[in-house]
Amino acid sequence: KAGVTQTPRYLIKTRGQQVTLSCSPISGHRSVSWYQQTPGQGLQFLFEYFSETQRNKGNFPGRFSGRQFSNSRSEMNVSTLELGDSALYLCASSVGFSSYNEQFFGPGTRLTVL
C-alpha cells in the first residue's frame, strides 16, 4: 500500500507570496491533518479534514487555509508569506478521526521564505 505523499518536497518563496502544498493520503483514509514543525515550536496542529469538512483547527492566523477533495486528497494554502512561516509542513492521514486512530505521516514539504 502506498504511503502518504506530499508535493512538492522543497519550496523557496519570498515574503508576500502565497503557496499551495498538496497531500495524498493512504487509499481508504478519510482524515487528513496538517502540522507545522519548527525547531522552536515543535510540531503544531494546523487543521484536520474529514470527508471534505474541516473538523478542527489549530491556533494559526487566517492566512493558513486548507481544503479536502472528494478523493480525500488535501491542499494547504498560505497567503502573504512571512519569514516565520519557514518550516517543515507535514500532513498525516488516518482511517478515522486522528484523535483515536494511528496517523501515518508523509515526508513533509520544507518551505523556506526569504
Next chain:
Amino acid sequence: SQKIEQNSEALNIQEGKTATLTCNYTNYSPAYLQWYRQDPGRGPVFLLLIRENEKEKRKERLKVTFDTTLKQSLFHITASQPADSATYLCALITGTASKLTFGTGTRLQVTL
C-alpha cells in the same frame, strides 16, 4: 495554560540498557495518549496508543504507562539498540477537543 513537557535534553544510554522517556502534562484530561518516533528529515511514525483506562501497553520491546493521577506517561524501550536512536514524541488527545497536541520530543541516543 495547557502544557505537555518532555525532557528537552537528549537522553544518552548504552546499548542493551532500558531507555525511559517521560511525558508530563498539565491542565489536560486526555482520553488517549500516543507515542511517535521521528528520524531527522522524516515524518513521525506511530508507535503506540494508550487509553485513559489502560495502565500499561506493550509492543515488542516497547512499553508505555499512563498515570492519569500523576498526569504522566512513561515510554520504555528495553534492550535498546543504536537503531532506536531518534526523537520520541508524545501526543495527547482530549475527550472533547479532538485535535492532537504534541510534546516537543526527547532525542534518544543509544551508543555501543
